[in-house]
Amino acid sequence: MANPEILELLSTNKVFDGELRKYKFKACLNANFNLFLPSHSAAAHVPLLVYLAGLTCTEDNGAQKGGFFGPAAAKGIALLFPDTSPRGAGVEGEDKDWDFGVGAGFYLNATNPAFAKHYNMLTHVTLELPQVLSTAGLPIVCGHGALTLYLASKTNQYRSVSAFSPICNPINCPWGQKAFKGYLQGGTTEAAEQYDATELIKKRTDPVRILIDYGTADNFYKQGQLLPENFVKAAREAGHDESQVQVRSQDGYDHSYFFISTFATDHINFHAEFLL
Numbered sequence: 001m002a003n004p005e006i007l008e009l010l011s012t013n014k015v016f017d018g019e020l021r022k023y024k025f026k027a028c029l030n031a032n033f034n035l036f037l038p039s040h041s042a043a044a045h046v047p048l049l050v051y052l053a054g055l056t057c058t059e060d061n062g063a064q065k066g067g068f069f070g071p072a073a074a075k076g077i078a079l080l081f082p083d084t085s086p087r088g089a090g091v092e093g094e095d096k097d098w099d100f101g102v103g104a105g106f107y108l109n110a111t112n113p114a115f116a117k118h119y120n121m122l123t124h125v126t127l128e129l130p131q132v133l134s135t136a137g138l139p140i141v142c143g144h145g146a147l148t149l150y151l152a153s154k155t156n157q158y159r160s161v162s163a164f165s166p167i168c169n170p171i172n173c174p175w176g177q178k179a180f181k182g183y184l185q186g187g188t189t190e191a192a193e194q195y196d197a198t199e200l201i202k203k204r205t206d207p208v209r210i211l212i213d214y215g216t217a218d219n220f221y222k223q224g225q226l227l228p229e230n231f232v233k234a235a236r237e238a239g240h241d242e243s244q245v246q247v248r249s250q251d252g253y254d255h256s257y258f259f260i261s262t263f264a265t266d267h268i269n270f271h272a273e274f275l276l
Contacts, residue, residue: 007136016073020063025132029088029118033129034063034081035138038073047275048133049268050080050125052146054165055175056103059083067261071268077275080133082125089118099175100182106170107149108195110183119183125149126157151200151208160274162211162267164260165218168231169198175225198231201245202238210235210245211270213263215253 008024010032017039025031038046049072051062059081062068072079085105091114094101110119126149147168150161170176171188180191192199201208214221214228221228228247235245253259 006132016069018069018073020069022059025129027128029086031083031087031124033059033083034079035133036063036069036072036079036081037138038076038078040076041078046076046078048078048080049271049275050082050146052082052107052125052149053084055084055099057084058103061257062260065257065261067257067264068268071265075268075272075276077268077272080129082121082129085121086118089115091115091118100179104179106179106183106195107146108179108183108191111185111190112183113185115183122149126153147197147210147212148195148200150210151197151204152194160209160211160271162270163213164263164267165214165221165226165255166197166212166228167226168212169196169227171196171199172230173225173227198227198234201231201235201240204238204240208240208244209274210240211267212245212247213250213259213266214248215250215255215259217252218255218259220255 006026008026010022010024012022013020015036018041019037021035021037023033023035025033040046051066051068053059053061063081068079085102087102091101098104105119105121107121107125108119109122110116147161147163147166150158167173167176171180171192176191176196177188180188180195184190194200212228212231214226218226220226232245232247250259250263253262
């Protein structure tokens, strides 16, 4: 049972014979997350897949729209859906723009003093949540993270990574440049060391397990926000072939959860190869 001093269970829903639980994590700022446990998790430890949602999202978008529960239940994989930023930090300007601040934490640890106290989503996802789940006695092990968390991990914390329409080279796109200027004292120079997947893949000499899908009708792709070609070029030059880095262009798909739900099973099956 979860420790009520750490976690407050807000709701439960049965889905694909498993259980979706919504928790409040009691910390300096309370943080909600969703956790799916497959049906046999009460009897045995199960691997964990972490879904990190994009700009403007909460912990609910992937859980409600992603289409992950069926294939995850079939493979016996637990799913964790964290929030995308702190809520209620009270930082001036944090709710001014949709692509920065609330709902857009970029899964980094801020070094700009205005944001550094609370905007530490890297620590929240990689340390706080795993620790609180372990302390609470929830039956999950292993893990998966998004591109930069996977590539920057010094401890091989994550076994594989996949992404839908990710910002692959943020130091060279408007979204990333804006975020890094606001969150990091060193701006894009600091970001290149830890928060840019294209820069990070250049430094990886060990084998990697990466799957990326993006849609050709994605307006953000057309606007140059995603830059998957830059990531592929860097990966190939670093010696990571198609068996290690798959980047798939999906004709006619946009940036919506209709796209994500179409290929959700592919991504669950991809991770199952390395988690089970």
